[in-house]
Amino acid sequence: MTSQEPNFAFFDIRTNDGVAVLTIDRPPVNALSRELYESLDKVIDHIEATPDIRVVVFACKPDARAWIGGGDLKEFLTLTSETRRSRHEYVEAITDRFYRLSCPTIAAVTKPAPGGGMVFASFCDLIVAADTAFFSMPEVDRSLTGGAGAYFSRLNMPVSFIREMILTGRRLSAAELKEVGFINYVLPEAEVMGKAMELAELIASKSSAAVRAIKRGANKIDEIGWNEGRAYAHEISASELVDGPDYKESITAFLERRKPQFNR
Template sequence: MVASSAFEFFQLELRSGVAVVTIDRPPVNALSREVYESLSRLIDHIEATEEIRAVVLACKAEAKAWIGGGDLNEFLTLNSQRRRERHAYIETITDRFYNLSRPTIAAVSMPAPGGGMVFASFCDIIIAADTAFFSMPEVDRSLTGGAGAYLFRLHLPVPFIRELILTGRKATARELHHFGFINHVVPKEDVLPKAIEIAEAIAAKSIAAVRAIKQGANLMDRVGWDEGRAVAHRFSEELVSGPDYKEAILAFLEKRKPSFAGR
C-alpha cells in the first residue's frame, strides 16, 4: 500500500500488476481543487510505474458515494471567470485520466452522481453494485450540466441522455446496464472482487498490445471509424516488431502461457 500522504486523497495498493486506487475524502468523495491536484500526482505515479498494468478505481466501504461530484462549498466561491478557469484546469486532469496508458476499471459500489458518473464514463470498464445509482444533477444546482456532454460520446440513446441532464433524475445501475453504460451489475460486496478479477485478466496480457488497443479505442471515440481504424492498423504494424508478438502466437500454438516482456 502506498502511503495516503503521497496522494492525500487517494490510497494505492499494487497486487499482481493491478493498482487498486481508493478515493478517500469523506463523507462523499466530493471533487475539490485539491482532489484534482492529488489525482494529477497519482496519474504521474501510475505512468512512471511499469509494474502497474491495470487500474481499479474504488471507494471505501463506509463512503456515502463512490465519487460525489464537484465540491458545492467550493462552487459558492466562483464567479464567471473563476468558473472558466476551474473548467480549464479540471479538463487537463480529466483528459489525462481518460487517456491513461493503462486500462481503468470503475468499481462503483456506491452512488455516482454528477462528476462520479462522468469519471465512470472515463473508465474502460464499469462494474456497479445493484444498489448503486448514477445521475447528472447539475440542473438542480442552476448549472448547465455541461459535464453531461461527455455522455454523448458513449452512443447512449440521445433522448435518454437528455432526460438525465434536463431532469437530474437518478438512473439505476440495472437501467444503465440495459443501455450498455455498465458492463456488470453485481451485489455490492462483489463489486471490488469482480473489478480486480477483470483487471488481473488484463494485466496478464501483453502490456504493449493493451496500451495500443486502449489508445486506438480512445482515438476512435474522437475521430470516428475510418481514421481510428487506420491508426489501429498502424499500431498493429508497430506491434509486429515488438518482443511480445511472436511470443503470444508461439504460446498459443504450443498450448502454454506466454511470457511477455517486462515481467
C-alpha cells in the first residue's frame, strides 16, 4: 500500500510496502546547497519516525544532469576560513545522520555522481549504477581536500586506488568501481531502478528488527573494527532479538517450510 508522505523542499518521498523511494530534485545537477542539507535533515527525521519505512532507495529524476552533483560551488565562492569550517561541521552532521539511518539505503545511480555525489553513494548500503554513470572526487581541482579519501578507506578499497582517485580527480566508470568493490551492480540506465527496487523489496520482506540490528552492527564494525564489532553485533542478537517475536517465528517458519509472518 502506498502511503501519503509530507512535502519536502528538493526531495520527493513515496513509500509502498515498506520501500521508500527518495528522489532528489534540485535542477539542473542536484547540487548540495545549505538549504538542501536542511531539508535532508527533515527527511531523515521523517524516515526515522516512520517504522513502515524499512528500506530507502535514493534516486534522481530521469531528466537530471547528475545523480548528485556535489557541493554548490556558488556557495563555496562566498566562504571564508571560518564559514567554511562551520559549513563543514554542519554538513558532516547531516551526512553522518544519513549514514546512520536505522534502515538500509540503496543508491540507484542513473547519472553522474561527482564529489559529494560519490560520498553519498558510499554512505548507502548498496549501490546499483548505470553503465553510463561516472564517479569522481574532483576536489583537488577546487583546491580542497574532499576528506582526503577517508570516506572510502572504511570500504577497504585499495589504498593505491584511493590515492589515484583523490590526487588526479579523474572520472571513474561504474565498471571500474565495481572491480574494486565500490558498486554492487552495473546495468543499463533503464534497468537500474528495477534492480534497486528488487533488492529493496527483498530486504523489506525480512524481519525489520533483524535488518536494523544487522545494519547497526555493520556500521559499528566500520568504526571499531571486525573483532570488537562482531562482539557488539552478537550482543545485539542476545539482548534485543532473541526475546523478540521475529526470532522464534523465523526459525519455526523455516522448520515448517513456510514463509515467516514477521511483526512489522
